Amino acid sequence: MLNNKISKAVRLAIAFGAVSTAAFSASSMAAEKEKVERIEVTGSRIKQVDMETSSPVTVITAADLQLSGEASVADVLNNTSVNSFGSWRGMSGYGNGAAATSNINMRGLGAEYTLVLLDGRRMPGTSSSSGAAADTSRIPMAIVERIEILREGASAVYGSDAVAGVINIITKKDFNGLSFSYDTELPSAEGGDTNRFNVSTGYSGEKGNITLTYEYYDAESVYDRDIWKLNDETYADYSSFSSVPNGNGASGWVTSPTMCAESNNTVDGGTRCLYNYGAVTKLFGDTTQNSMLSNFNYEFTDNLKFRGRASASLSETDSRYAGTPVSTNQPTMLADNPLNPVGEDLTLYMRSANIGERDTRTEINSIDFLGGLVGFVDVANGIDWEFNVQHSRSTTNSFNTNLINDDVVQKLIDSGEYDIFNTSGMSFANWDSSMKDLYGQAAHTGVYQARFTSTQFDTVASTLLFDNGDVSIAGVVGAEFEQVEFEQMSDPQSASGRVSGGSGGDDVNAERDRTSVYSELQVNLPYNVDIKAAVRYDKYEQEGDVGSQFVSGTFDNVAPQIGVAWRPSDALLVRASWGESFRAPNMGEMFSSQALSFEKAYDTIWCDTQGNAGSDAIYCNPNASQQHKTWFGGNPDLEPEEGESFTTGFVWNVTDDLSVELSYYNIKLENRIAAVSVERLLKDEQDNGSNPAVVRDPNTGRIDVMYSFDQNMASLETSGFDFKTAYMFESSIGNFALKGELSYVSDFEEVTEEGADAFDYAGLQEYPELRGNVTFDWTNDAFGAAWTTYYIGDQDSGNEEYGVTYLADIPSYIKHNIQVSYNHEWNGKFVLGVNNVFDKEAPQLNDGTRGYRDASTSLYDVLGRAVFLKVEQNF
Numbered sequence: 001m002l003n004n005k006i007s008k009a010v011r012l013a014i015a016f017g018a019v020s021t022a023a024f025s026a027s028s029m030a031a032e033k034e035k036v037e038r039i040e041v042t043g044s045r046i047k048q049v050d051m052e053t054s055s056p057v058t059v060i061t062a063a064d065l066q067l068s069g070e071a072s073v074a075d076v077l078n079n080t081s082v083n084s085f086g087s088w089r090g091m092s093g094y095g096n097g098a099a100a101t102s103n104i105n106m107r108g109l110g111a112e113y114t115l116v117l118l119d120g121r122r123m124p125g126t127s128s129s130s131g132a133a134a135d136t137s138r139i140p141m142a143i144v145e146r147i148e149i150l151r152e153g154a155s156a157v158y159g160s161d162a163v164a165g166v167i168n169i170i171t172k173k174d175f176n177g178l179s180f181s182y183d184t185e186l187p188s189a190e191g192g193d194t195n196r197f198n199v200s201t202g203y204s205g206e207k208g209n210i211t212l213t214y215e216y217y218d219a220e221s222v223y224d225r226d227i228w229k230l231n232d233e234t235y236a237d238y239s240s241f242s243s244v245p246n247g248n249g250a251s252g253w254v255t256s257p258t259m260c261a262e263s264n265n266t267v268d269g270g271t272r273c274l275y276n277y278g279a280v281t282k283l284f285g286d287t288t289q290n291s292m293l294s295n296f297n298y299e300f301t302d303n304l305k306f307r308g309r310a311s312a313s314l315s316e317t318d319s320r321y322a323g324t325p326v327s328t329n330q331p332t333m334l335a336d337n338p339l340n341p342v343g344e345d346l347t348l349y350m351r352s353a354n355i356g357e358r359d360t361r362t363e364i365n366s367i368d369f370l371g372g373l374v375g376f377v378d379v380a381n382g383i384d385w386e387f388n389v390q391h392s393r394s395t396t397n398s399f400n401t402n403l404i405n406d407d408v409v410q411k412l413i414d415s416g417e418y419d420i421f422n423t424s425g426m427s428f429a430n431w432d433s434s435m436k437d438l439y440g441q442a443a444h445t446g447v448y449q450a451r452f453t454s455t456q457f458d459t460v461a462s463t464l465l466f467d468n469g470d471v472s473i474a475g476v477v478g479a480e481f482e483q484v485e486f487e488q489m490s491d492p493q494s495a496s497g498r499v500s501g502g503s504g505g506d507d508v509n510a511e512r513d514r515t516s517v518y519s520e521l522q523v524n525l526p527y528n529v530d531i532k533a534a535v536r537y538d539k540y541e542q543e544g545d546v547g548s549q550f551v552s553g554t555f556d557n558v559a560p561q562i563g564v565a566w567r568p569s570d571a572l573l574v575r576a577s578w579g580e581s582f583r584a585p586n587m588g589e590m591f592s593s594q595a596l597s598f599e600k601a602y603d604t605i606w607c608d609t610q611g612n613a614g615s616d617a618i619y620c621n622p623n624a625s626q627q628h629k630t631w632f633g634g635n636p637d638l639e640p641e642e643g644e645s646f647t648t649g650f651v652w653n654v655t656d657d658l659s660v661e662l663s664y665y666n667i668k669l670e671n672r673i674a675a676v677s678v679e680r681l682l683k684d685e686q687d688n689g690s691n692p693a694v695v696r697d698p699n700t701g702r703i704d705v706m707y708s709f710d711q712n713m714a715s716l717e718t719s720g721f722d723f724k725t726a727y728m729f730e731s732s733i734g735n736f737a738l739k740g741e742l743s744y745v746s747d748f749e750e751v752t753e754e755g756a757d758a759f760d761y762a763g764l765q766e767y768p769e770l771r772g773n774v775t776f777d778w779t780n781d782a783f784g785a786a787w788t789t790y791y792i793g794d795q796d797s798g799n800e801e802y803g804v805t806y807l808a809d810i811p812s813y814i815k816h817n818i819q820v821s822y823n824h825e826w827n828g829k830f831v832l833g834v835n836n837v838f839d840k841e842a843p844q845l846n847d848g849t850r851g852y853r854d855a856s857t858s859l860y861d862v863l864g865r866a867v868f869l870k871v872e873q874n875f
Contacts, residue, residue: 004252006243010572011575014256015201018660025830028289032533037244037508042057042149044150044155044520044534045460045462045478046462046474046476046532047491048444051534053563053575053757054532055154055563055575055647056083056575056649056661056663056665056722057148058080058082058149058151058398059081059147059149059565060080060147060149061146062145062172064739064775065141067777068775068817069786069817069833069835070835071185071196071868072102073139073141073147073169074137074139077147080741081722081741081743082106082149082743082769083104084106084107084108084130084547084743084771085105085108085240085767085859086101086856086858086859087102087104087105087858088103088105088111089284089858090102090284090377091166091283092283092319092360095322101364102136102137104116105858106165106669107341107665107667108314108745108790109163109667109669109716111133112132113583114136114163114165114167115158115161115162115167116136117158117166117169118139118168118169118368119169119170120168121370122134122456123135124366124368124393125201125394126394127544129586129822130508130588131394131452131486131660135366137289138289138291138313140198140215140217140291141196141215142170142198142200142213142215143169144170144172144332145172145173146170146419148166148170149167150162151647151722152665153165153580153581153644154581155559156520156560156561156580157224157534158638159480159518159538160557160584161583163669164294164521164667169470170396171293172211172295173209174202174204174209175200175211176290177874178874178875179198179200179201179872179873179875180579180872181198181870181871183195183868183869183870184868184869185835185866186868187824187866188863188865189226189863190223190226191220191222191223191226192222192863193217193219193220194220195217195219196215196217196218197216197217198213198216200212201777201827206300208296211293211295213293214290214291215292216288216290217289217290217291218284218288219287221280221282221320222282222284223280223281223283224279225278225279226815227283227862227863228850228851228853228854229456229850231381234848234849235851236849237277237278238275239272239274239275239322239351240272241327242275243266244259244260244266245254245273245349246272246273246348246350247347247348247421248335248346248347249342249351252271253271253272254341254421255272255273255421257427258422258428258716259273259422265279269839270311275351277321277322280322280353280357281357282303282319282320282321285317286318287316287317287319287823288315289313289314289315289316290313290315291308291314293309294310295308295309296308296309303376304374304375304376306371307372307376308370309370310369311366312368313367314364315362315363315364315365315425317362318360318362319360320358320360321358321360323353323355323356323357323402324352324500324501325350325351325500325501326352327500327502328406328497328498328499328500328501328596328598328629329407330347330349330406331348331350331406331409331410333345333346333408333420334414337416339418339419339421339423341423341429350420352439352501354432354439355439355443356402357402358400358401358423359401359556360398360401362395362397363395364658365428366393367392368390368395371388371389371394372385373388381463381464381465381467383462383463384459385460388456388457388458388459389457390456391456392454393451393453394452395450395451396449396450396451396488399445400445400447400448400501400502402443402501402845403444403494403500404442404443404444406499407498408441408442409683416436418437419434436686444493446490446491446493446494446501447490447494448488448490448494448501448502449601450486450487450488450630451485451486451488452484452486457481457482458480458481459478460477460478460479460806461477461478462475463474463475468480470685472525473524474517475519475521476524477517478517478518479515479516480514480516480517481513481517482514482516483513483514484511484512484514484587486510486511489507489508489509490502493800495593496598497508500577506595508544508545508587508588508593508634509594510545510591513540513542514540515538515539516536516539517536517537518535518536519533519535520533520534523531526760527566528568530564530574531562531563531564531565532561532564532565533560534561534563534579535559535560535561537557538557538559538584539554541554541555544587544590544634545593547853551636555638556639560579560580561576561578561579561580562577564577570653571707572653573652574649574650575649575650576646576647576649577645577646577647578644578645579644579645580642580643583640585641585673588634588636589635589673592633593632593633594632594633596629596631597630597631597632597826598628598629599630600628601678602682603619603620603682604682604705605685605686605687606620606701607619608799609686618679619702628678628703628705629704631705633707633710634709634710635668638711638712641672641673642669642670643667644666644667644668645666646665646667647663647665648663648664649662649664650662650762658728659725659726660723660725660727660728661722661724662676665721666717666718666719666720668716668717669717671712671715672712672714673710673711673712673714675709675711676693676708676713676753681693681694682694689858713752713754716748716750716751716789717749717758718745718747719747720744720745720747720769721741722741722744723741723742724740725738725739726739727739733780734778734779734783736777737775737778738774738776739774739775740773740774741772741774742770743770744772745763745768747762748760749761764798765807765810765845766795766845766856768792768859770793771791771793773788773790773791774788774791775789776788782822782825784820784821784822784823785820786817786818786821787816787817787818788816788817789815789817790816790817791812791813791815796810797847808844809844811843811846814840814860815861816836816837816840817835818833819833819834819835820833827874828872828873829869829871831870831872832867834866834867834868835861835865836864836866836870841860842855842856842857842860842861843860844853
């Protein structure tokens with residue numbers, strides 16, 4: 001079946017191979033002639049015999065996952081050096097389901113610039129990202145065979161979003177028997193305990209096999225009060241929106257000091273009663289997740305096979321934020337209200353903590369089905385082909401209790417029946433009961449629902465195009481068609497802008513068709529030179545409801561890529577790769593309706609130009625800038641972002657036991673999508689005399705509302721170096737291995753809008769230049785041990801660059817994880833370990849003061865030392 005020229009050199013085994021690692025080909029049928037294992041390496045659709053190609057790829061094996069000591073795939077990816085500035089981990093206080101998700105942020109560009117694949121195919125995106133970013137916390141650890149991280153842009157191979165790189169999670173497929181595992185982790189912080197149970201089974205017959213994995217995972221919540229130093233004398237993150245109302249009028253502040261002294265979580269602020277919201281919020285919510293995955297295949301004939309995959313994930317997360325501040329439409333008390341204590345108009349600062357906190361239940365359910373035929377046609381040099389159908393669906397439902405209807409609050413205050421300042425001298429119990437009744441009538445449960453659905457058809461074929469013994473050319477061609485539907489909506493009251501405490505309003509109802517064709521060539525030349533060339537064409541046709549009408553549009557893109565690899569000796573590989581990249585605007589950016597936010601900004605025109613600063617020191621306080629109602633929304637006229645990616649470097653096998661790699665990368669992005677900042681809106685108003693996006697109150701002249709929409713206006717360039725090394729040696733007391741990686745960001749320059757100066761973030765707070773990790777492990781028969789160290793470089797405060805004085809210089813951070821393991825004779829294993837052995841604290845962001853969430857949870861471990869245990873039994 002296979003032209004026997006394929007066996008002339010091992011290098012020529014790259015000639016064949018289809019898109020999937022599950023594919024078989026003619027070379028396997030010719031195993032009697034030469035046994036050559038070919039694998040598909042992330043970054044190319046042509047199978048090859050070597051993991052090292054013209055594209056830099058980091059491989060994390062299942063053994064590496066276990067040696068890391070981390071509890072989830074999301075945690076492992078967060079600790080990789082290419083996750084330069086950390087990545088999102090779901091926290092309370094974020095809407096649209098974001099409080100229950102995690103993601104990966106390669107090179108610091110944003111999660112939407114990193115493509116996440118499962119067995120070479122796109123994972124469904126989260127609703128909070130409008131389908132643009134995958135949730136890495138949904139991936140069960142037990143199903144992972146390995147993770148391949150492509151450290152360069154690859155839009156020519158994979159299409160949109162593969163700008164910073166690609167994460168390809170390869171699942172286990174060949175398993176026979178039955179396996180159980182249980183692991184638990186107990187951090188020193190209060191709460192945060194995790195438990196995981198997994199069962200895997202598999203069966204193989206003459207014609208095929210099937211594997212099935214089920215995983216149950218739960219994590220206890222962690223309260224902010226148990227992490228941040230709320231009792232520190234410098235802590236001052238309190239709010240004027242208090243459970244004991246504050247009023248502000250012409251004569252200053254008014255409150256009830258007696259009620260303030262008796263209420264929970266309140267602080268005497270002198271002129272007002274402040275609320276300590278950090279005492280009641282959850283940093284991380286309670287999470288329960290059930291996940292299932294099955295891989296299966298069946299061989300009809302020697303030349304035709306069916307393969308499939310089915311997966312499902314069901315999770316529930318209970319997050320908590322402080323009682324609702326009534327701030328979307330701030331209530332007032334008129335001077336003639338019979339319960340007004342000072343007889344002048346008051347703006348009220350109220351919080352509904354009397355009826356409880358804002359508790360949110362977020363339910364995220366995902367399913368994914370894949371079925372395909374994989375075959376071989378004995379024509380010419382042989383053609384490998386496959387055809388696949390994939391359907392994915394992700395739904396999010398969030399129920400946010402104890403939101404407040406602002407209009408109801410205002411109506412009840414105007415009624416003169418609620419003595420919110422306790423002018424009548426009620427007991428605390430009676431006053432609190434009255435406040436509960438007021439807020440109870442205004443209470444609202446916000447409902448957010450989203451659904452992301454994708455159906456894809458794709459086909460691919462590959463063959464050896466030419467081979468004369470010195471030169472060979474292998475090629476792949478393929479096509480894809482995908483239909484995507486995305487809907488998200490809030491309940492009508494939350495979307496109306498009349499409810500405080502939620503994030504409703506950014507409704508989306510859109511659909512998109514994507515048609516893609518691509519081709520890739522692998523040319524093997526004399527003197528061990530390989531050239532890879534790829535090109536891809538994508539066409540997007542979309543339609544969405546923008547509120548007043550349905551709008552539609554079309555855009556397309558061609559992305560080329562070329563890479564060169566040269567082996568001057570068997571031990572040395574020198575390589576370089578260049579390609580263009582692009583990111584299609586997600587459907588939220590294009591079609592979301594207006595969403596309400598409260599942005600801080602200094603009103604220069606009213607306060608300074610018009611000379612009103614002295615008349616309202618609170619509104620015109622530049623240090624604690626006034627919040628302004630701001631509506632954000634999508635833009636159906638957006639165009640794709642465009643960019644270039646260049647990498648070069650070498651891999652050197654110094655000895656049979658020692659290897660090193662050094663790579664340089666450079667990424668440029670143009671036409672980046674961003675919303676116009678409120679500072680820019682106000683500057684344009686000042687420069688031009690007016691701005692229709694800034695609406696002012698006709699009576700006071702102060703800002704009433706502003707409008708900002710997504711636009712193609714920004715650019716970014718970043719570059720740096722990656723270093724990797726691995727060393728292994730054997731001894732009379734066991735086998736030792738050392739594996740490490742280090743990334744250096746030399747620059748990270750962003751231009752936020754046309755005409756602005758470039759700003760280099762590299763080395764400033766939360767933008768570390770250096771990040772790395774190293775693992776040292778030992779095995780001796782049934783025993784094993786490992787020590788893993790994570791490093792994050794120091795960072796300058798950024799005070800000079802940002803024009804402030806309160807930020808702290810960040811010292812370097814080093815965390816150590818250790819573990820020991822034992823494989824017993826009954827085919828099982830025990831692992832005992834400690835993460836963050838020396839209980840290293842995350843560095844604080846502020847200089848000389850402590851604050852609420854004043855360390856980066858994206859970069860650092862804030863839970864402290866944790867003991868973990870894993871038990872595994874195989875049958």
